[in-house]
Amino acid sequence: MADLRVPALRWAEPPHGPVLVLLDQTRLPAEEAEYVCTDVPALVAAIQSLVVRGAPLLGIAGAYGVALAAARGYDVPEAARLLAEARPTAVNLARGVWRAEAAHRAAGGDGPAAAEAALAEARALHREETEASDRMAALGAELLAELLPGGGYRLLTHCNTGALVSGGNGTAFAVVAAAHRAGELRRLWVDETRPLLQGARLTAYEAAREEMPYAVLADAAAGSLFAAGEVDAVLIGADRIAADGSVANKVGSYPLAVLAGHHGVPFVVVAPVSTVDRETVDGRGIRIEERPGHEVTEIRPGAPVTPVGALAYNPAFDVTPPELVTAIVTERGVVSPVDRGNLAEVCSRSRSTES
Numbered sequence: 001m002a003d004l005r006v007p008a009l010r011w012a013e014p015p016h017g018p019v020l021v022l023l024d025q026t027r028l029p030a031e032e033a034e035y036v037c038t039d040v041p042a043l044v045a046a047i048q049s050l051v052v053r054g055a056p057l058l059g060i061a062g063a064y065g066v067a068l069a070a071a072r073g074y075d076v077p078e079a080a081r082l083l084a085e086a087r088p089t090a091v092n093l094a095r096g097v098w099r100a101e102a103a104h105r106a107a108g109g110d111g112p113a114a115a116e117a118a119l120a121e122a123r124a125l126h127r128e129e130t131e132a133s134d135r136m137a138a139l140g141a142e143l144l145a146e147l148l149p150g151g152g153y154r155l156l157t158h159c160n161t162g163a164l165v166s167g168g169n170g171t172a173f174a175v176v177a178a179a180h181r182a183g184e185l186r187r188l189w190v191d192e193t194r195p196l197l198q199g200a201r202l203t204a205y206e207a208a209r210e211e212m213p214y215a216v217l218a219d220a221a222a223g224s225l226f227a228a229g230e231v232d233a234v235l236i237g238a239d240r241i242a243a244d245g246s247v248a249n250k251v252g253s254y255p256l257a258v259l260a261g262h263h264g265v266p267f268v269v270v271a272p273v274s275t276v277d278r279e280t281v282d283g284r285g286i287r288i289e290e291r292p293g294h295e296v297t298e299i300r301p302g303a304p305v306t307p308v309g310a311l312a313y314n315p316a317f318d319v320t321p322p323e324l325v326t327a328i329v330t331e332r333g334v335v336s337p338v339d340r341g342n343l344a345e346v347c348s349r350s351r352s353t354e355s
């Protein structure tokens with residue numbers, strides 16, 4: 001995959017102290033602007049306003065956030081709490097944060113050695129997610145070849161799952177890119193993904209950079225696309241997968257799963273093991289983030305499309321039950337059929353199977 005000109009996230013050490021530099025995803029595709037975090041409140045604000053977003057990248061950002069707090073002498077447990085609670089649905093965020101915090105604590109909980117330990121843990125997580133991305137791309141490409149032996153895939157995706165959301169080439173988008181490189185991608189259908197347009201703004205930006213044959217559609221147009229027989233498979237990412245295989249992902253994923261089931265089209269989820277939360281028994285236990293109503297009532301900040309005072313319903317995610325999921329592709333193997341036992345088996349494989 002073509003590298004982003006500005007990486008989604010990088011650690012830097014200018015003379016005035018370490019910083020976490022983010023590619024401001026709220027300004028894409030118009031400009032590739034950097035957002036520099038010198039402290040934890042700035043990073044929390046960046047997470048909440050979606051400057052940095054997508055499950056694996058949130059975990060990596062959270063871990064670097066702990067390293068930043070440690071390097072700049074803040075109260076690390078308090079910083080970790082603020083970061084972990086910045087967004088509730090993507091399990092990767094809290095996991096990344098507490099992993100770096102544990103490394104900091106194990107190294108004494110104070111001083112330069114502990115700060116170095118937190119940074120080393122953040123870097124390790126970054127590396128692991130990069131490797132996981134490559135492995136998911138390979139396994140996902142093999143799965144597509146099995147599911148769609150005729151080749152020439154017309155794939156539909158929702159939200160944004162590419163290099164902007166992970167240390168590597170992403171999750172579902174990494175599989176799409178592998179298919180494209182193999183000459184098998186006939187069309188990438190990109191759901192615009194209302195209300196914040198991660199598909200239209202970000203996935204289209206990544207697809208254009210890859211010179212993929214892509215087209216953006218209004219979310220509501222997906223039904224007629226399925227009815228016309230124009231979709232061979234749906235590929236999406238995940239923010240949290242419960243122990244029973246229920247998948248929380250960007251709102252609008254569940255209706256796509258229902259459509260795919262109705263039309264007999266495979267519905268494939270691509271997510272690293274770090275997104276599987278085996279402590280959450282089923283989809284009912286997944287906390288869904290409710291975002292401000294103005295994201296729905298305004299077409300862009302300050303541009304309302306509703307009467308003044310209109311109420312809005314704005315859940316950021318929805319939950320797809322396991323019976324609607326054809327397969328979950330992780331870096332340790334493919335879970336299919338999706339059930340509690342198969343998911344547990346694949347997750348408990350050792351990382352050495354990721355070769």
Ligand SMILES: CSC[C@@H](O)[C@@H](O)C(=O)COP(=O)(O)O
Pocket residue numbers: 050053054055056090158159160161165171198236237238239249250251316
């Ligand atoms: C790794 S991609 C999986 C998800 O994180 C992605 O599809 C998604 O829903 C992101 O939501 P966002 O609200 O933009 O952070």
